[in-house]
Amino acid sequence: MREVRLVYFAWVRERIGLSDEIVSLPEAVVTAGDLITWLKGRGEDYAAALEHENVIRVAVDQDHVEHDEPLGSAREIALFPPMTGG
Amino acid sequence: MAPAPSPLTARASITVRVQPGDFDTAAEIDALSAGRTDIGAVVTFSGLCREEKGQLAALELEHYPGMAEAEIRRICETAVARFDLQGATAIHRFGRIAPGDRIVLVIAASTHRQAAFDGASFIMDYLKTAAPFWKKEHLKDGTARGWVSAKDTDDTARDRWS
Numbered sequence: 001m002r003e004v005r006l007v008y009f010a011w012v013r014e015r016i017g018l019s020d021e022i023v024s025l026p027e028a029v030v031t032a033g034d035l036i037t038w039l040k041g042r043g044e045d046y047a048a049a050l051e052h053e054n055v056i057r058v059a060v061d062q063d064h065v066e067h068d069e070p071l072g073s074a075r076e077i078a079l080f081p082p083m084t085g086g
Numbered sequence: 087m088a089p090a091p092s093p094l095t096a097r098a099s100i101t102v103r104v105q106p107g108d109f110d111t112a113a114e115i116d117a118l119s120a121g122r123t124d125i126g127a128v129v130t131f132s133g134l135c136r137e138e139k140g141q142l143a144a145l146e147l148e149h150y151p152g153m154a155e156a157e158i159r160r161i162c163e164t165a166v167a168r169f170d171l172q173g174a175t176a177i178h179r180f181g182r183i184a185p186g187d188r189i190v191l192v193i194a195a196s197t198h199r200q201a202a203f204d205g206a207s208f209i210m211d212y213l214k215t216a217a218p219f220w221k222k223e224h225l226k227d228g229t230a231r232g233w234v235s236a237k238d239t240d241d242t243a244r245d246r247w248s
Contacts, residue, residue, distance in 0.1 A: 010148055010220035011233050062153035064216065078150060078218075082236030085147070085154075085178060085219025086133055086190050086210060 004071075006039075008049075009080035012056065015049035025071075032058040033067035035077065055082055097124070098166045099173040102159045104149060106181040109191055118173045118195055125172045129202040131192040131210050137185035143226045147180045147189070150218035154178065161212040169205040171196050176209060178219060211244040 007020040029038050036056055040047045050056055058065050059078040071077060099118065103109075111132060119125050135145050162174040175193040183189055192213070194205030221234040 007150070009150055009218065010222070059150070059153060059218070062150070062156055064157075078153070080150070080218060081220065081233065083215060083218055084221045084234045084236050085149070085217050086214035 002073075004074055005076045007076060007078045009078065011081055012049050012079050016045050029071070031068055031070055032060070032065050032077075035071060036067070036079070039079075050079070056080075057082060097122075098171055100159065100162045100166060101173075101175040101177075102155055102162060103177045104151075104154045104158070105177065105179060107179070108188055109177045109179075111188075111191055114175050114177065114191060115193060118175050118193055122172070124197065125195045126197050127199040127202040128193060128195045129199070129206040131190075131206050132188055133190035133210075135183045135185050135187050135189055138223070141225050141227075141231075142185055143224045143228075144185075145183045145189070146222040146224060147183060148220045148222070149178070149180045153218050154180075157217045158213060161209055161216065164212075165194065165205045165208045169194070169196065169201040169208065171201060171205045174205060174209060176213065178213070178217065180219070182224075208247055211240070211247060214240045215244045 003022055003024050005020060005022050008016050008018060013019050026038065029035050036050050036053050040050050057080050058067065060071055060074045061076055111130060115128055115130060119128060158176045158178065162176055165171060166174055171194055173195040175191070177191045179189055192206050192209045194202045194209065196202040196205060223231040223234060225231050
C-alpha cells in the first residue's frame with residue numbers, strides 16, 4: 001500500500017463529489033488505467049464519473065500520462081475530462 | 087502532448103501567467119519586445135468569450151493550479167525551440183468571464199513573420215488540447231448548460247504539427 005493524493009477537476013470532480021482525497025493504493029494498481037478501474041469499484045459516484053474510461057485524462061505529478069503508463073512513485077495524481085481552455 | 091523541448095535559443099524570453107484578472111495586450115507586446123532590436127515580427131492571438139446567440143451569461147473557467155502554468159510553459163519552450171522564436175508570452179485567465187471579455191493571449195516574436203505566425207498557432211493548438219483548463223457555461227436564464235465538450239477539430243488542428 002502506498003499513499004497518494006488524488007485530485008479531480010470539472011465534471012469528474014462534480015460526479016465524484018470531491019476535489020481531492022488521500023488514498024492508499026493496493027500493490028495491484030500499477031498503471032493509470034489500473035487506478036481508474038480500482039476507483040470505479042469504490043462506489044456509484046466513482047463509477048458514474050469514470051464510466052467512459054477512454055475520455056478520462058490522467059496527470060502524474062502534474063505531467064500528462066497515457067492509461068498504460070506506470071504511476072511509479074507518484075505523490076499527486078489528477079483525473080479530469082478532455083481540456084477545453086483557450 | 088507537446089514534444090519535448092530542445093535547448094532554448096539563447097535570448098528567447100518566455101512569460102507565462104495564469105490569473106483571474108484581465109491583461110493589457112499592448113503592454114504585453116511592449117514588454118516582450120522592450121530593449122530588443124533583434125525582433126522583426128510579433129504575432130498576437132486573443133481569445134474572447136462569445137455570447138452564444140445572446141444566451142450566455144458567463145463562462146466559468148476551472149484550472150489545475152501549478153500544472154496549468156507548467157504545461158503552458160512546456161508548450162512555449164517547445165515552440166521557441168521549434169520555430170526559433172525570440173520570445174513567447176501566454177496569459178490565460180480563470181474564474182468567471184463575461185461575453186466580450188478576454189480569456190487568453192498568446193504572443194510570438196521572431197526575426198521574420200512566418201515563424202511568429204506558426205509559433206502563435208502552434209502554442210494555441212497545444213494550449214487548447216493539453217493545458218488543464220475547463221469551461222462551464224452559465225446561461226442568462228440562471229441555468230448552467232454544463233461543461234463545454236472538447237472538439238475533435240481541436241485535436242486535428244494540433245495533430246498537423248506532429
